[in-house]
Amino acid sequence: MSHPLRLSKLIDWQSVLSEIDSVVEPCRGQGRVADYIPALAAIDPMKFGLAVALGDGNVHTLGDADEAFSIQSISKVFTLSMGLRKVGELLWKSVGREPSGSPFNSIVQLELERGIPRNPLINAGAIVVTDHLVEQQGADAMIAELIDRMRTLADDPSINVDQAVAHSESEAGSRNRALAYFMKSFGNLRNPVEETLKAYFSHCAIAMNCRQLARAALFLAYDGTDPVSGIQMVSSEACRRINAVMMSCGHYDNSGDFAYRIGLPGKSGVGGGILAVAPGHGTIAVWSPGLNAAGTSEVGSLALETLIQQTGWSVFV
Numbered sequence: 145m146s147h148p149l150r151l152s153k154l155i156d157w158q159s160v161l162s163e164i165d166s167v168v169e170p171c172r173g174q175g176r177v178a179d180y181i182p183a184l185a186a187i188d189p190m191k192f193g194l195a196v197a198l199g200d201g202n203v204h205t206l207g208d209a210d211e212a213f214s215i216q217s218i219s220k221v222f223t224l225s226m227g228l229r230k231v232g233e234l235l236w237k238s239v240g241r242e243p244s245g246s247p248f249n250s251i252v253q254l255e256l257e258r259g260i261p262r263n264p265l266i267n268a269g270a271i272v273v274t275d276h277l278v279e280q281q282g283a284d285a286m287i288a289e290l291i292d293r294m295r296t297l298a299d300d301p302s303i304n305v306d307q308a309v310a311h312s313e314s315e316a317g318s319r320n321r322a323l324a325y326f327m328k329s330f331g332n333l334r335n336p337v338e339e340t341l342k343a344y345f346s347h348c349a350i351a352m353n354c355r356q357l358a359r360a361a362l363f364l365a366y367d368g369t370d371p372v373s374g375i376q377m378v379s380s381e382a383c384r385r386i387n388a389v390m391m392s393c394g395h396y397d398n399s400g401d402f403a404y405r406i407g408l409p410g411k412s413g414v415g416g417g418i419l420a421v422a423p424g425h426g427t428i429a430v431w432s433p434g435l436n437a438a439g440t441s442e443v444g445s446l447a448l449e450t451l452i453q454q455t456g457w458s459v460f461v
């Protein structure tokens with residue numbers, strides 16, 4: 145069944161974007177740039193970009209929307225989509241779908257819950273999803289397929305993995321290795337840890353700009369099918385589920401606050417990006433490198449909050 149296009153008021157994008165600009169401008173640079181991945185520490189905290197992709201293929205942008213950044217955990221939404229398409233319901237035997245209430249790289253729950261991560265959007269859960277995909281096709285082919293999809297959806301062949309960021313994360317990857325070995329000890333990792341982590345670090349290191357990201361994720365706002373190309377990424381049922389998981393788990397121990405303030409399924413990454421999905425309306429990608437304590441872009445959240453006030457796009461209306 146196709147998604148009933150939500151009746152939305154005609155939006156004057158120029159005035160919405162100029163309102164966001166005036167709210168964000170005095171706050172630029174707020175938050176703390178992630179430095180536990182050394183390659184991310186050097187990013188200019190004053191950067192700010194935003195893109196809104198609409199069902200008719202139009203993209204409205206603001207600021208540094210054409211400058212690539214490290215999408216980091218936003219990639220977990222795309223690997224979950226791939227996982228649900230290729231592995232299906234079986235995936236939920238290895239990973240849960242409850243909010244964790246814990247930091248993105250927490251290990252404490254894993255022991256109590258016998259190596260089954262709370263959800264696919266925390267590091268441990270995303271490593272398990274990646275592991276399933278690596279089992280099917282190997283790390284290199286999995287990443288090649290993912291990049292190919294992103295390029296097709298964004299209609300932009302320039303999208304790629306930033307190898308310097310992937311290398312930097314791998315060098316500093318003790319915590320993710322600990323999570324992976326821990327899950328392996330419980331029998332919840334199918335491949336050698338290094339093979340799975342090679343793929344995980346690579347997809348976290350994909351570099352995209354706001355325009356490409358908003359465009360590539362548009363299928364999530366339209367029942368799993370990209371409204372411009374007609375490519376079905378996931379079934380409409382899987383699409384509803386991905387959005388539900390994003391709403392409840394997309395920002396780690398900051399997910400409740402994000403739902404309260406913004407009211408859209410979303411996913412943040414420590415590169416300072418946030419992807420938000422407004423079902424039936426469009427997608428928004430925002431980038432500002434300074435993070436709050438939970439690892440969500442501080443100014444990015446403020447921009448989204450302003451956009452919601454201006455457009456009425458919250459799913460709670």
Ligand code: GLU
Nearest residue numbers: 216217248267348413414
């Ligand atoms: N690649 C990062 C990590 O594994 C992702 C964290 C994030 O973006 O929230 O630590």
